Amino acid sequence: MSAALPPLPKPEETVGEPELLQLGPPGDEPCLRADAARNRARLLDAAARLIAEHGVTAVTMEAVAAAANVGKGTVFRRFGDRTGLLNALLDHSERKFQAAFLTGPPPLGPGAPPVERLRAFGIAVLRRSVGELDLQLAAEPGADRRFLVPVRRLHQGHLALLLRQAAPDADGDLLAHTLMGSLNPVLIHHLTRQCGMSLERLEAAWNDLVDRVTRG
Amino acid sequence: MSAALPPLPKPEETVGEPELLQLGPPGDEPCLRADAARNRARLLDAAARLIAEHGVTAVTMEAVAAAANVGKGTVFRRFGDRTGLLNALLDHSERKFQAAFLTGPPPLGPGAPPVERLRAFGIAVLRRSVGELDLQLAAEPGADRRFLVPVRRLHQGHLALLLRQAAPDADGDLLAHTLMGSLNPVLIHHLTRQCGMSLERLEAAWNDLVDRVTRG
DNA sequence: ACCTTAAACGGACCTCGGTCCGGATAGTTA
DNA sequence: TAACTATCCGGACCGAGGTCCGTTTAAGGT
Numbered sequence: 001m002s003a004a005l006p007p008l009p010k011p012e013e014t015v016g017e018p019e020l021l022q023l024g025p026p027g028d029e030p031c032l033r034a035d036a037a038r039n040r041a042r043l044l045d046a047a048a049r050l051i052a053e054h055g056v057t058a059v060t061m062e063a064v065a066a067a068a069n070v071g072k073g074t075v076f077r078r079f080g081d082r083t084g085l086l087n088a089l090l091d092h093s094e095r096k097f098q099a100a101f102l103t104g105p106p107p108l109g110p111g112a113p114p115v116e117r118l119r120a121f122g123i124a125v126l127r128r129s130v131g132e133l134d135l136q137l138a139a140e141p142g143a144d145r146r147f148l149v150p151v152r153r154l155h156q157g158h159l160a161l162l163l164r165q166a167a168p169d170a171d172g173d174l175l176a177h178t179l180m181g182s183l184n185p186v187l188i189h190h191l192t193r194q195c196g197m198s199l200e201r202l203e204a205a206w207n208d209l210v211d212r213v214t215r216g
Numbered sequence: 217m218s219a220a221l222p223p224l225p226k227p228e229e230t231v232g233e234p235e236l237l238q239l240g241p242p243g244d245e246p247c248l249r250a251d252a253a254r255n256r257a258r259l260l261d262a263a264a265r266l267i268a269e270h271g272v273t274a275v276t277m278e279a280v281a282a283a284a285n286v287g288k289g290t291v292f293r294r295f296g297d298r299t300g301l302l303n304a305l306l307d308h309s310e311r312k313f314q315a316a317f318l319t320g321p322p323p324l325g326p327g328a329p330p331v332e333r334l335r336a337f338g339i340a341v342l343r344r345s346v347g348e349l350d351l352q353l354a355a356e357p358g359a360d361r362r363f364l365v366p367v368r369r370l371h372q373g374h375l376a377l378l379l380r381q382a383a384p385d386a387d388g389d390l391l392a393h394t395l396m397g398s399l400n401p402v403l404i405h406h407l408t409r410q411c412g413m414s415l416e417r418l419e420a421a422w423n424d425l426v427d428r429v430t431r432g
Numbered sequence: 433a434c435c436t437t438a439a440a441c442g443g444a445c446c447t448c449g450g451t452c453c454g455g456a457t458a459g460t461t462a
Numbered sequence: 463t464a465a466c467t468a469t470c471c472g473g474a475c476c477g478a479g480g481t482c483c484g485t486t487t488a489a490g491g492t
């Protein structure tokens with residue numbers, strides 16, 4: 001019965017091949033019909049406006065649909081679910097970041113020794129997060145999808161790559177997950193807003209962590 | 217307006233003083249009225265039965281209320297929200313674990329050198345998690361409460377304590393958060409069930425992580 | 433210009449977590 | 463035993479995420 005379902009066009013990015021490092025979700029709006037593309041833009045615009053005016057909690061699927069003069073179903077068809085919409089909102093910033101650490105100048109981009117790139121990566125993530133914290137928190141998917149988000153896998157893969165260079169005798173993949181955990185937006189939120197820690201302290205701890213983990 | 221609200225008895229555990237290490241949430245049903253205590257037991261029983269028969273997804277607040285012959289409001293009054301109920305279900309296992317690492321025999325309990333206790337702690341958490349994974353996943357609270365759950369704070373504090381001994385020159389609290397991240401049930405779920413990794417590999421990675429982080 | 437069809441649209445509808453408040457009751461005091 | 467009150471009970475109610483399906487329409491072929 002579940003095998004006979006219609007194609008179900010799979011909203012947005014097609015998860016991309018997970019094996020190779022590649023620049024981001026390839027196409028967000030590759031071959032959309034004219035009206036679909038127009039509505040997509042309207043929706044993102046409306047969502048951004050809602051956030052700017054009333055905070056991320058005001059981004060209700062119905063509210064954004066109404067603000068975009070679009071049906072509710074359209075929002076879900078395009079973005080899958082609420083976290084999909086929110087992640088799409090983060091896409092711009094994410095693209096820039098990806099470009100920076102994949103092809104940009106050192107120490108974030110290629111050219112610097114791996115330990116320095118690891119340091120720079122964490123610092124960059126931390127600094128980027130403080131500006132978008134509310135959005136990043138709300139954009140976190142449920143437990144069973146959290147680690148399947150393409151963006152996350154890319155970051156994780158990048159860290160694993162650098163770690164395999166900087167600490168060849170370690171389990172790079174798992175170590176990468178550990179490091180990712182220290183950059184988790186929810187943790188940042190807790191430490192900075194619920195514990196009142198300074199960003200400097202987090203940055204120092206990250207650098208120290210990278211040192212400890214990579215020195216053999 | 218928000219200051220004039222009635223006491224709102226605060227469901228379950230009273231968060232306890234966060235500064236000192238102490239054994240778990242002190243009293244779960246300390247001074248409940250007879251009917252309240254009875255209903256609490258009924259609810260936990262009903263929830264456990266539902267899980268055993270239909271999995272954790274069947275634990276709907278309404279379903280458990282109905283199965284316990286109790287009103288829906290009663291469930292919320294007693295447990296606050298769904299994650300509160302689920303956490304209460306985990307309480308038994310958690311108590312045993314706490315006793316083990318707070319006052320039990322080495323290497324988990326006091327008496328062994330900190331590095332060995334760190335190793336043992338992680339292994340214990342990993343092994344315990346595999347059995348209760350579904351429940352632990354569902355029991356994870358929303359982003360803004362996740363790090364405030366008393367149980368979590370206790371574990372974190374314990375790790376921080378050991379780390380301050382094993383790595384005096386590090387930021388123990390933050391390092392503890394990092395280590396906690398590697399034991400996150402959602403991560404365990406992803407690695408074991410979505411990536412097919414073996415428990416042995418996770419355990420090895422944990423031991424290696426403890427080594428790296430503590431050798432100065 | 434017309435036809436065809438795959439894709440998109442929209443909003444009614446469902447489920448479920450969470451809130452509220454009038455009514456019932458356990459425990460206490462007289 | 464009777465009255466009193468703090469606590470608890472229960473289910474109607476609400477909002478928001480997510481699904482469904484009959485209708486509309488863009489895009490390409492004839």
